[in-house]
Amino acid sequence: MTDTPADLLAVADLVDARLEQVFETQRATWAAVDPRLVEAVDELARITRGGKRLRAGFCYWAWIGAAGDEKIGDRDDSAAIDACASFELLQAFALIHDDIMDDADTRRSEPTIHVEQAKRLEVEGWKGEPRRYGDGVAILVGDLSHVYADQLIGDASVQTRDLWNQLRIELNLGQYLDMRSAASGDFDRATAQRVATFKSALYTIVRPLQLGATLAGPATPDLLTGLDRYGRPAGQAFQLRDDLLGVLGDEARVGKPVGNDLREGKPTELVAVAVERASPSDRSTLDGIGRPDLSREQTLAIIDILQRTGAVAEIERRIDELVDQATRVADDLPFALGVRETLIVFANYVAARQH
């Protein structure tokens, strides 16, 4: 288990404090209008707590790097911290909506909003269908988080705002492709890589870095390209690790049942490699991927194929290569040594994290 880097924890503290201010202001504003409105803010605050603040971390350190400073604490420009925090409200928005699509029960050790609110309808004895009500509240709380995220971006430069719009479009289209591919059974490698590029490389690493760099003033095309060249392999490694954990991970640590991604039919490179290498009889076993009623026995048979075809080993090798690649690019970035080291630590962290 890899410990969370100190340079990420420090950003998380700054961002958490900012988020708490946002929620407190909103609570006070709406309590004066109608106390029932505060419930929506409370639900958002509940699910926003406890994130690792990865995207805020990348945003923050690119800002420090581009500003030519390297000590956290010396720079607490509130507009930049706001922008970092906005990534975490955007992430809350994305998670709340994704959890409806996946019908996930828990998130960050809390019951998901749609599950909690469906239960509320029943407990209160209200009218209507619990599922529809729960999903409806979760859609709205997610939408509210999206607006708060945008509000925190504030009066940003055109360059910052263009990146913000771009990454939000990529986020939604990446999720669409992910969901569509899981349904249609498009398990080819190109599709898996495209989804990973949208959701993990661009949304999680490249765009937060690039946006962070613009917070220090106009960022040059060279700097933006350099951050892209670091973020893509780091993001891909992050996704590949996530794919391995989603299939093979320790239930207690990952927080979801082993083989969960197999039942959901997530398009992953891991599965794509196995499909490419599988014998005809193994292929028919792999066809079970994406079936919600996949049995434990079938799950274990699929995992066996993933191991036996060498797909797992190939993905592990690929993660190592990608982290090496990200490390080499980070070393060449026009940032102070301390910031470059932080980015190298972050690449290793996202590629190896055990939860």
Add this chain to the structure above:
Amino acid sequence: MTDTPADLLAVADLVDARLEQVFETQRATWAAVDPRLVEAVDELARITRGGKRLRAGFCYWAWIGAAGDEKIGDRDDSAAIDACASFELLQAFALIHDDIMDDADTRRSEPTIHVEQAKRLEVEGWKGEPRRYGDGVAILVGDLSHVYADQLIGDASVQTRDLWNQLRIELNLGQYLDMRSAASGDFDRATAQRVATFKSALYTIVRPLQLGATLAGPATPDLLTGLDRYGRPAGQAFQLRDDLLGVLGDEARVGKPVGNDLREGKPTELVAVAVERASPSDRSTLDGIGRPDLSREQTLAIIDILQRTGAVAEIERRIDELVDQATRVADDLPFALGVRETLIVFANYVAARQH
């Protein structure tokens, strides 16, 4: 049946052309990456077509009024048209998400996205639960529209952007209160008025007007207050007419079954007035409001109570008063005569529209 005002149709043409450009650009961009992504843009374009562009209309004419001009066509500043169009993408976002919450089948004579996409899963023989897939795609397409709306607001002034953020928060919280009240059976007048203020007065009229006024340069507090004083009664009249149509409207014209709002249990002033005036036995009949299995007989019994208690007549009187009030305020706005007349026509239009 009231004809759509020419000054609204003219804005609709400008806005529709701009929306088509947005969709075309997005289609071209994403077709080059992966043709499957274009499906999300196409679904959005399908459901965005055919709106009345009310919010764009209010935004446009306040802009013209504040700019001191009064002829459409003389002013086609693209940033202002973009802002008008952004209201219609925001409205598409809100409708797509509302339609999931209400499980509505059709919207603007098209099948709703969640219904269409649930059907697609079945037709294509894809894996998963049709309802979950349909709802998931609709959530994402709505989210995408929200981002496009924000993108079109563009590099706006701080005053414009503050209004934009404010109205989006009000929109989501108003919808939350609406849905929660329908479930919990809070049919009191204060709740109905609060929902109407959020969803019809502020979101549909006041904020589009205020935002439009800021597009011509900084708007004075006096002007913003004047627009608020016009928009609140006009918006309330709009909501009251909608409430009457939702219960009593001609099915063919309104496009949804008579009594639909009763089954959904929408909190309305119409029902609140009837509840206040009802005898104990009538009250127990009114308790059926919000039951999805409400029979046609029960629906007709409730409608009879709405008529018999004089609730319908009181709401009609109230609409007349509100339109008169909006008209008086419009006359005092510091706008050219032609723009003031347009706003008076619009207030009458939203209060009397038959579909």
